[in-house]
Amino acid sequence: MPRRQAADTATTPSNRSGPGAGYFEAIVESSEDAILSKDRNLVIRSWNPAAAALYGYPAEEAIGQPISILIPEHRAGEERDILRRVLDGQRVGHYDTERLRKDGTLVAVSLSVSPISEPDGSISGASVIARDVSGRRRAADRAARLQHLTTELAKAVAPEEVVNVALREALAALNAHAGAVGLLDEGGDTIRVAGYSGYSHTSLASWETFAVKAALPMSEVVRTGTPAWVVGQEELVSRYPALAGAEIKFRSRAVVPLRADGRVFGAISLSFREARSFEPDERAFLEAIVQQAAYALDRARLHAAEQRTRQKLDFLARASELLAHSLDVETTLQQLATFVVPRLADWCAVDLLSDGEIKAVAVAHANPAKVELARELQRRHPADPDAPVAAPAVIRSGRSELHPAITEELLAAAAPDDEALEIIRGLGLVSAMVVPLRARGRTLGALTLVAAESGRRFTSDDLEVAEDLARRAGLAVENAMLYAREHRAAVTLQRSLLPRDLPRLPGLQLAARYLPAGVGADVGGDWYDTIDLADGRLHLVVGDVAGRGIRAASVMGQLRNALRAYVLDGCSPQEAVGRLNRLARTFESSEMATLVHISFDLRKREAECVRAGHPPPLIRGPNGEVTELAIQGSLPIGVSQGPCPTTTIQIEPGSLILMYTDGLVERRGEGIKPGLEKLKRALRTAPAEPEPCLDFVLHALTQTGSEDDVALLLMRVDKTADQPLELTVPAEPSALAPIRRAVEAWLADQRIDLRDGWQIVAACNEACANASEHAYAPTQAGSIEIEARKQGPRIVVTVHDHGQWRRPRGHDRGRGLTLMNYFMDRVDVERSQEGTTVRMERTVGRGNGT
Amino acid sequence: MNGGEVPRVEHETKGSTVIVRIEGDVDAANAAGVRDGISRLLTNHLMGLVLDLSRTRYLDSAGIQMLLDLSERLRSRGQDLSLYVTREQPLRLTLTLFELERAFPVVDSLEEALAKIDPAPG
Numbered sequence: 001m002p003r004r005q006a007a008d009t010a011t012t013p014s015n016r017s018g019p020g021a022g023y024f025e026a027i028v029e030s031s032e033d034a035i036l037s038k039d040r041n042l043v044i045r046s047w048n049p050a051a052a053a054l055y056g057y058p059a060e061e062a063i064g065q066p067i068s069i070l071i072p073e074h075r076a077g078e079e080r081d082i083l084r085r086v087l088d089g090q091r092v093g094h095y096d097t098e099r100l101r102k103d104g105t106l107v108a109v110s111l112s113v114s115p116i117s118e119p120d121g122s123i124s125g126a127s128v129i130a131r132d133v134s135g136r137r138r139a140a141d142r143a144a145r146l147q148h149l150t151t152e153l154a155k156a157v158a159p160e161e162v163v164n165v166a167l168r169e170a171l172a173a174l175n176a177h178a179g180a181v182g183l184l185d186e187g188g189d190t191i192r193v194a195g196y197s198g199y200s201h202t203s204l205a206s207w208e209t210f211a212v213k214a215a216l217p218m219s220e221v222v223r224t225g226t227p228a229w230v231v232g233q234e235e236l237v238s239r240y241p242a243l244a245g246a247e248i249k250f251r252s253r254a255v256v257p258l259r260a261d262g263r264v265f266g267a268i269s270l271s272f273r274e275a276r277s278f279e280p281d282e283r284a285f286l287e288a289i290v291q292q293a294a295y296a297l298d299r300a301r302l303h304a305a306e307q308r309t310r311q312k313l314d315f316l317a318r319a320s321e322l323l324a325h326s327l328d329v330e331t332t333l334q335q336l337a338t339f340v341v342p343r344l345a346d347w348c349a350v351d352l353l354s355d356g357e358i359k360a361v362a363v364a365h366a367n368p369a370k371v372e373l374a375r376e377l378q379r380r381h382p383a384d385p386d387a388p389v390a391a392p393a394v395i396r397s398g399r400s401e402l403h404p405a406i407t408e409e410l411l412a413a414a415a416p417d418d419e420a421l422e423i424i425r426g427l428g429l430v431s432a433m434v435v436p437l438r439a440r441g442r443t444l445g446a447l448t449l450v451a452a453e454s455g456r457r458f459t460s461d462d463l464e465v466a467e468d469l470a471r472r473a474g475l476a477v478e479n480a481m482l483y484a485r486e487h488r489a490a491v492t493l494q495r496s497l498l499p500r501d502l503p504r505l506p507g508l509q510l511a512a513r514y515l516p517a518g519v520g521a522d523v524g525g526d527w528y529d530t531i532d533l534a535d536g537r538l539h540l541v542v543g544d545v546a547g548r549g550i551r552a553a554s555v556m557g558q559l560r561n562a563l564r565a566y567v568l569d570g571c572s573p574q575e576a577v578g579r580l581n582r583l584a585r586t587f588e589s590s591e592m593a594t595l596v597h598i599s600f601d602l603r604k605r606e607a608e609c610v611r612a613g614h615p616p617p618l619i620r621g622p623n624g625e626v627t628e629l630a631i632q633g634s635l636p637i638g639v640s641q642g643p644c645p646t647t648t649i650q651i652e653p654g655s656l657i658l659m660y661t662d663g664l665v666e667r668r669g670e671g672i673k674p675g676l677e678k679l680k681r682a683l684r685t686a687p688a689e690p691e692p693c694l695d696f697v698l699h700a701l702t703q704t705g706s707e708d709d710v711a712l713l714l715m716r717v718d719k720t721a722d723q724p725l726e727l728t729v730p731a732e733p734s735a736l737a738p739i740r741r742a743v744e745a746w747l748a749d750q751r752i753d754l755r756d757g758w759q760i761v762a763a764c765n766e767a768c769a770n771a772s773e774h775a776y777a778p779t780q781a782g783s784i785e786i787e788a789r790k791q792g793p794r795i796v797v798t799v800h801d802h803g804q805w806r807r808p809r810g811h812d813r814g815r816g817l818t819l820m821n822y823f824m825d826r827v828d829v830e831r832s833q834e835g836t837t838v839r840m841e842r843t844v845g846r847g848n849g850t
Numbered sequence: 851m852n853g854g855e856v857p858r859v860e861h862e863t864k865g866s867t868v869i870v871r872i873e874g875d876v877d878a879a880n881a882a883g884v885r886d887g888i889s890r891l892l893t894n895h896l897m898g899l900v901l902d903l904s905r906t907r908y909l910d911s912a913g914i915q916m917l918l919d920l921s922e923r924l925r926s927r928g929q930d931l932s933l934y935v936t937r938e939q940p941l942r943l944t945l946t947l948f949e950l951e952r953a954f955p956v957v958d959s960l961e962e963a964l965a966k967i968d969p970a971p972g
Contacts, residue, residue, distance in 0.1 A: 681858065685874045685907055695938075700873070700905055733879035737855040740875065740908060758940040765910050769878045815911035815948065822947050 034109075034132075037116065039125040040087075042067045042079070054109070054132055056102030072100045086115045086126045096133065108134040135281075142285050145173060149289055153296035162300045163195035166268060166293030170256075171197060173289050174282055176270035178250060182218045183258075183266035183297075185209070191218060191266065198271070215242050221255045221267045227287060228255040232275035251275040254283075256290040260298035268293065312465050315343060319469055323476035330361050332480060336473055337364035344465065345449035345456070347429075349374070350437070351383065351391040352445035352477070358383050358392055361445075373423070381420035390414040391446040394434045398443040401434045402463045406450075431457045435470040439478035447473060489550075491516045498711075503532040507602055507718050509751075511690035513698065515710040517663070524709035525552030525593070526661040527560050531567045536602050539567050542659035542713050543595030543637075544614065555591045559584070559637070563597070573597040573610040574646045577637070581612075584638035593637040596659050600651070605717060607649045607657075612637050615662055615672065618683055622654030622719075624741040626680045629657065653719040654745045656693065658683060663708030664701055675701065688741075688748035689757065690714045719749040724789035731772045731782040731801060739768050743788060743797070750790050756844040759823035760795055764788070766816035767799035767838040774803070793843050797824075802835040856880050857906070861891055867967045868892070869960070871902040876913035885916040889923060898930030898967035902960060909941045914948050921953050932957065932966035 028035050034051035038044050043066055047059040055062070055070055062069075071079055075097055082092055095111040112129040149169045156162040163181045171179045178198025182191040192209045212219050217228050217240055230236045230253040236243055250271035258266040268290050278286075322335050329352070337348040341364045350362040360378040365371050385392050389410060394401055403410055406429045415421035431451040437444045447470045451458060458466075502510040512528050525545025532538050541563060545556045562583050566576035577597055584591060594613035600606070609629065613636030616628040634644035651657065658679075665675030682700035686693040694714055702710070725746040729735040740761050747757040764786065771784045785800045820827045824840040857874030868891050876884055892899065899920070903909065909917075917933070924931045932955040935942050945956055955966040 681873070682905075685855075687907070696905075696907075699936075733877065736877045736879055736910075737875060740877075755940060759943070762908060762910065762940075762944065765877065765908065769910060769912065773878065815914055819911055819944065819947065823943075 034130040035127070036062070036130070037125055037127045038067045040123070042083070045125060051130070054101075054107065054130060055099065070099045072098055072106060075099075082111075082113050083126070086113055087123055089115055089117075089123065091115070099130065107132060108137045138281070142173075145169065146288060146292065149292055153292060156296065157300065157303065159297060159300040159304050160195070162293065162297045166290070166297065167195050167197055170268050170270060170286065170289050170293070173286055174254065174270055174272075174278075176254070177273050178271040180207075180218075180269050181258075181266065182222070182269065184212070184222060184264070188212070191222060194266070215240055217243075217253055217255045218267045218269050221257050221269075222264055225257050225259065225264045227257065227283070228253070229278045229283065230254075231277050249273060252278075254278055254286060256287055258290060258294040258297060260294050265294075265298070308461075312468075315465065316468055316472065320472050323472055329477055329480040329484070332476055333473065334362040334364070336469075337362040340364065340449065340469070342366055342454065344462070344469075345458075346452040346454050347374075347427075347448075347450035349391070349448040349450075350445060350473075351395065351448070352437070353395055353443065358385050358395060358445075370427075377420060377423055381416045381423075384416045387416070388413050390432075390434055391448055394436050394446040395443055398436045398438060400436065400463060400467055401432075402458060402460065403432045404457050404459070406430060406432055428452050430455055433458045433463050433466050435463070435466045437470050437474040437477055439474040444474055444477050444481075446470075486550075487516075498527060499529055502530055503538065505532065505538060505602060508538070508600075509690045509716045509718065509748075511694050511712075511714045513694050513710070513712040515663075515698070515702070515712075517709045524548055524663065525556040526663060526709045526711035527556050528659070528711045528713040529560055529564065530713070531564055533567070538600045538602065539573070540598045540600060540657075540659060540713055540715060541595060542614070542617075542661060542711055543593055544661040544663075544711070546592040546594075555587070555593070558587075559593055559595075563595075567599075572646070573599050573608055574644055577610045577612055577644050581637050581640050581644075587638075591638055595637060596631070598657075598659070600715070605651045605653065607651055609647045609649060610634070610644050611647075612640060612644055615660070615665065615676070617657055617659040618680060619651070619658075620656040620683050620686075622652050622745060624684060624738065626684045651717050653717055654688075654749065655717050656683070656686075656688070656690075657715045657717075658697070659713040659715075661709070661711045663710040664698075664712065666708065687754055687758075688716065688744045689754050690716050692754045716748065719746070723749075724787060727786040728783050729768075729786070731784045731803070733769065733772050735772065735784070736765055736768055739784075739786060740765050743786070746788055747795070750795070752795065752844050756795075756842065756846075760788075760797060760840075760842055760844075763820045763823040763827075763840055763842075764797050764799065766819045767797075767840065770816050770838075771799060771801040771803070771836070793845060794841050795844055796839065796841045798840075799838045800835060857884060859884060859887055861888075864964060866895060866897040867900055867964060868896055868898075869900045869902055869964070871905065873905040875908040876906060876916060877908060877910045878912040881910075881912035881916040885919055888920060892924065892927070892929065894927070896929055898932065899924060900932050900934060900960070900963045900967065902934045902963070903941065904934055904936050904939070904960075906935075906939075906941060909944060914944060914950070917950060918953065930954070930967045932963040934958070934960050934963040 028048050031048060031050055034054040035048045036044055036051045037046040043064060044062050047057070047062040051062070052058050057069075067079065078097060082095065085092055092111065092113040095113065097109060097111060098106045099109050101107055109130045110133045114127050115123045116125045116127055118124050149165070152165045152169065153162060156165050167179050167181050170176070178196070180196035180199065181194045183194045185192055189212050190209050191212055193207060210216060210219065212222055217230065221228050230239060233251045236251070236253060250273060252272040252275055253269060255267050255269040257264045258268060270286070319336060319339060322339050323332055333350040333352075337350055340348040346365065348364045349360065351358050352361050360383070363371055363374045363378070365374065383390070383392055387393060389401065411421060411424055411429070415424050429450050429452050432449065434446055434448045436446055447466065449458070449466055498514050502512060510530060512530075514526065514528065517524060525547060527543050529541040530538060543556070543559065545552045545559065559580060563576055563580055566579050571579065577595070584593065596614045596617055597610045598617070599608040609631040611631040611633045613633070616631055616633075618626055619629045620626045629649060631647040631649070632645040634640050660679070662672060665679050666672045667675055679697065679701055682697045686696040694712055698712070725743065727739065727742055729739060743761050743764050744757060747760060752760070768784055768786065782801060782803055787798045789796055817827070820838070820840060824842045826841050828839045830837045830839070855874060857872050857876055857880060859870060859872055861868055861870045863869075870888050870891065872884065888899070901917070921931050933945070933950070935945065935956055935958065937958045945951065950956060955963070957963050957966065
């Protein structure tokens with residue numbers, strides 16, 4: 001076998017003669033593999049130049065030495081195994097192991113060991129061919145590393161994660177001591193350090209960002225797109241003078257560009273403590289790693305940007321939804337401010353320009369106490385409209401402000417005074433942006449967003465979101481303002497169509513109200529009307545045109561005027577409503593309306609009533625009982641064909657008649673019934689005087705803003721004036737309520753002001769309560785006589801019982817008498833055998849409180 | 851003569867406060883009944899009671915006694931009482947006469963009345 005022969009020959013250079021000896025010797029001498037031989041005693045006998053190169057020992061040093069000089073301690077047992085096999089005549093091939101160099105380092109080798117046979121067949125030693133396989137080992141190692149890197153990068157989603165993985169792997173690849181990843185900013189002229197390792201924080205602080213055009217390794221690499229390999233301190237300083245003195249503990253540097261789609265977007269830089277060169281395979285390996293990282297980083301950045309865009313759109317979409325929610329400007333803006341916190345900022349405030357003044361309309365913070373503080377601040381220290389910064393400046397200029405960091409100077413410029421400045425300082429504001437609310441080229445106000453607790457610093461990206469938000473808010477505000485204006489116009493129109501003054505007639509009192517629906521609902525077509533024919537008849541109308549808006553209001557105007565004309569023409573309610581019906585059918589669009597029309601004869605106290613599709617009026621009789629006025633109904637105006645029936649009703653003196661539209665009693669989802677019951681209850685306990693009576697009824701029924709407009713007309717039919725009230729009731733507490741009602745009604749007949757009247761009723765109530773409690777023994781039935789009369793400006797009330805007066809005591813503790821004395825100008829208590837008489841008087845119409 | 855009128859008493863619980871609205875008149879015929887009805891609503895976990903008198907027209911001396919009884923009862927249990935009466939209501943005169951404002955807060959909005967119930971006992 002040639003190989004074996006070659007080995008044989010090579011291992012016995014000294015005693016070799018014969019034809020091929022020189023030839024083989026030349027082969028051995030020039031072999032790239034280390035070739036050596038050892039005898040049975042494991043002493044090195046021959047040693048070629050490649051062996052010298054591999055192990056570091058020249059031939060003269062190696063020959064004669066035991067082979068163990070090449071064997072690392074942890075491989076000591078190996079040699080015996082190999083020897084045993086060789087002495088057995090076997091050949092050992094491609095034995096992968098490690099050997100020790102003269103300098104103490106290990107080298108990976110692949111050994112082929114063959115026995116050296118003597119002519120007598122005995123084995124005298126072994127030849128060894130050793131091949132340096134560290135290159136191969138490294139290649140396998142690197143392949144595994146790249147594989148690992150790819151897996152790790154695939155797992156990393158966020159750009160920061162990718163940066164960390166890339167940095168870790170690049171450092172490990174070349175055993176670097178420190179490294180950094182720099183990324184090009186959006187603008188393209190700064191590089192920002194996105195991750196680093198091995199540098200001290202202080203040394204890096206000054207390198208957080210640096211210019212692309214700077215004379216620095218990373219800048220240069222980003223500019224040129226070619227890697228930089230700097231092998232020692234000297235070269236480093238001569239190529240990059242800016243680095244002189246900085247980080248002297250690192251002598252060598254490798255910087256490789258991050259590139260995707262042919263575009264350089266950053267670089268990875270590695271630093272080494274030792275001065276070292278970079279072999280081509282090392283360079284290629286590092287470049288391969290960086291390339292993998294570049295792809296991953298590019299993908300991650302795209303993904304993150306996409307996600308940010310999606311979040312931004314989602315945020316803006318939700319904000320838009322919110323803005324579309326209400327037509328009330330301040331409600332809308334407060335909702336917006338609350339929505340923005342803490343998504344975009346820790347504080348949000350909205351200021352609107354109103355008649356040339358800046359008005360703070362909304363403020364939000366996660367902590368309600370802080371909101372209160374801010375409101376207080378706004379109340380006590382209103383913004384200076386000439387302030388050079390913040391909302392006033394933005395409202396003036398229409399241009400946004402971005403303050404990535406809030407400085408003391410900025411606060412001082414924004415604060416209206418020193419006290420406010422002190423409070424603002426205490427809020428720990430970090431960063432701010434102020435954007436104009438604009439619509440149709442007009443600046444309506446400003447949206448202020450401030451970061452505090454979160455420590456967030458606003459960027460141009462955030463400003464973009466804020467501006468987008470402000471654009472949408474501006475439009476919403478504009479819409480709401482337009483709407484409010486239209487709403488006001490419609491309400492004004494409607495009011496202008498309603499009678500300004502109610503007639504003043506002897507023997508009856510009138511009160512009326514029109515309430516537009518709340519903001520957010522359209523104006524409706526409700527109306528009321530009174531027509532005094534001066535012939536002893538008064539016409540009362542309450543009606544409701546279906547539909548909303550200015551159109552309904554104008555139809556209402558036509559119907560009202562037509563009805564007036566018919567009435568003035570001498571029509572009865574039945575004739576007038578019949579003609580109205582015919583008129584309504586001539587309208588272009590079929591408008592429908594409902595109404596109640598009453599013609600009241602003042603002398604006869606007789607009401608002639610027509611009810612077309614409208615809820616029945618309520619009547620409170622002199623006894624306080626509330627019922628529906630039993631008017632036969634017909635179909636609504638515009639629908640009805642035949643004549644509408646008339647109902648004539650006798651009205652007792654002291655009655656209240658309440659006409660209303662369904663907006664008062666109808667509630668969405670409830671219908672009319674619960675509201676009607678509520679209305680009846682309210683009317684039962686309402687004051688007898690028309691104006692306070694309507695106030696009371698409205699307070700009871702319109703607790704939450706009505707969705708519909710409401711028209712109300714109330715008529716009170718007086719008792720004959722100047723007639724005293726005379727009343728006899730059982731002496732028991734259950735009589736108190738009817739007594740109050742009766743006295744109140746009588747006082748209303750006398751046209752006594754409610755405040756005077758209430759106090760007189762209250763005093764009378766106490767006198768009667770005393771009488772019912774104290775005058776008679778519990779088992780004794782008795783009665784109380786009440787008399788009230790008007791003597792000029794004075795009201796005199798007498799309460800008489802037939803029992804024995806006892807001093808008020810017990811649970812009442814004399815409060816009753818105190819009340820009487822407080823509410824009346826004079827109280828006399830007269831006791832006699834016949835009973836007790838309490839005489840009280842009060843001068844009315846003085847207009848003072850008590 | 852029909853029997854004495856009974857005011858409509860509605861209640862609603864807001865957090866740990868109960869709001870009682872009295873609609874109608876409180877007088878000697880019904881004050882004790884109203885008081886007992888309200889007392890039944892006062893469970894131990896309540897922070898306090900808001901009496902909404904904004905729709906009460908008359909409140910006579912028996913009504914004053916009812917308010918003082920309730921106030922006393924609540925005080926002994928460490929619970930608060932506040933009264934909502936509008937500015938325009940004449941019955942404010944009665945409350946002022948007997949200095950009820952010194953016994954418990956009398957305010958002119960429901961929100962304020964609710965705010966007067968101390969959320970932190972003691």
